[in-house]
Amino acid sequence: MLNFARFVATRGIMAIITLMIVSLVVFSLMELVPGDCAERYLAFKNTQGSSVAIQAELEAERTRLGLDRPFLERWGKWIVNAFQGEFGDSCILRVNIANLLGDKFWLSLAICLASLSLAYAIAIPVGIIAAASNNAWLNNSLRIVSYLGLAMPNFLLALMIMLFATVWFGETLTGLFSDEYRDAPWSWGKFVDLLSHAWLPIFILGWSATAFALQTVRALMSDEIGKLYVTAAAARGVHGRKLLWGYPARHALGPIINSLGFDLNRIFNELPIVALILVMTDAGALLIEALARSNDQQLAGAIIFLLTASIVSLNFITDVMLAVIDPRVRKSIVR
């Protein structure tokens, strides 16, 4: 038990250090964007009818916003706030970022996690069956699907589905909510409405993740199936599904759980563009909005930080899960 606690603690500290490094990268990027908040505020004020910005005014604004402090101090402040879920105000939209993101971030995260689960719900059984069977037709078609998943970026898939939907059904499958529910508070009706719209983004985002996961599962399983302990179990008379799920599948499970974090990363990669095509106003599309239209570095930084934080937390959770199911893992790390 003590070993396990130490393992969790080490992993937790490592996750936090990773987040710190990422936040430093993100924060430096935000700083590199030409023009700072003081200039933006003053530029905005000027459009409201006051005079041209003077240098002194600019300096005063910088002092007020704390932009004259040294880089490391500002980073420290930003990271402390970020861990509490507070990202300050966006200086373009002049609203609190946490409020702006709020529901939207959780919604996108839920969609991404749903597509991740979909991917593995398909990939694990199909991959195991494919690895176990000698059916050339099944294996070849799976290979082609996997390669298509690699080669066909999700935004192309989204475009194609939209193309067919418009040509054949005369419907554009866009948005996440019907008009009557968009601004309504959460209720059962809204949830059902969300589900009726969310299946498409979930499917599209899950598509390439499924292709990747299929390959991983199949490769791991075919490696394990050839091993001696499986032959030994078969010799003892274990056969069929019991053999497959009880022996090689259990060994292949560890690496599969390990790959979850990278698959979430892949899904996040596709999220903004798919969101843009399907006109979903969640965090992904907001990121494009923040960057392409207005150079809103605070908002962009906050979104990238939140995305990375979700990946790091998922990695942490999978590490702990692995340690729970596999004693070899906790022993090897703690030593």
Place this chain on the structure above:
Amino acid sequence: MTDGPNPTDPNLARTTGPHVAVVETEDAVERRAKEAYFTASQGQLIWSRFKKQRAAMIAACVLIFLVISGLFAPFLSPYDPTISGRNKDYTNGAPQIPQFCDKNGCSMRPFIHAVERERSMATNFRWVTKINEDERNYVQFFVTGDSYKLFGFIPGSLHLFGVEEGKIHIFGTDEDGQDLFSRTLHAIWTSLQVGTIGVFIAFVLALIIGGVAGYYGGWIDGVIQMITDAVRTVPAIPLFMAVAAFMPPEMSAEARFFYISIILGFIGWPTLARRVRTHLLTERNQEYVLAAQLCGASSPHVIRRHLLPSFTSYIIVDLVISFPYMVLSETALSFIGLGLKDPVSSLGVMLQKATSADVMLNYQWYFIPVIFFIALVMAFVFVGDGLRDAADPYSDTKK
């Protein structure tokens, strides 16, 4: 034991003298094959294993075909891909497929029908493009047309095909009347260029960072690994977007092009760096390195003659595998408007306009270039996979 030359004699020289008939027993053939195998260079071995994979060979042919059509895009495409090569009279025009027969009979030479634009009472005073089925424009080869610079410096104005009068658009045109076929070919070239520059920058960074980590090991390796892993957890495309947003909107198309390639390279290094480091760490402690060191070889000699050849093939494979991701990232960036901009032809730029319902319902030929890009990426993936299997000396025994 036996008289005459013994076919199983390992010393074959005696059996192949000037007065002895050449006896090629099965055994000798096999032995030669083995000899060829053991004396073959690494490149020959990889090539012989690569040849055995049908899918990878087909992909390699497709890839070579696409690369050549990208290289000679200015010659192969009938018109200039930019706005200067546009056809004002055929905007949003459907693909024109050369045909041999029509209602007026057949001809030996392929032709297309002429198009006319008219605006009258009958068309509700809107410009309407009409096909004139009585007038034929014959397809010609090696016609002189828009001038171009092949590979950026060889001037020319000869095009593979064209028509006598008017213009031919075998993939149709976009809303400005630009020829989609010409743009597709130039877009392949753009993708290859962006990918090459991006992969090259990523590779140099990976070699330096991974090399330092793998060579020194110890705590330096630990710190570099930690940073690399942290960078790897950040989703790449949102990060691309954040970095690409620095580009001032008034930047010229060429400058944007190089900027995008550099960004792709700067974000793509961690995976490669990790591979370089792993290769170096494992190879560094191999016996042959120790043997070379014991023979008194200097460090540069060991690195150049022993370490580098041991993993160049792996590195080449890694480069081929990471290439399609560069191409896809560029396409995605351009598609959302943060990458390349209009005068440059690229798939992302061409697809930007394709999201509107108008295009989807009426002008589906906007999507023809997609097929080429899927083919390009698939070809790279298959060739990369085939090379990886071929470069792995144990791939035969695994199966």
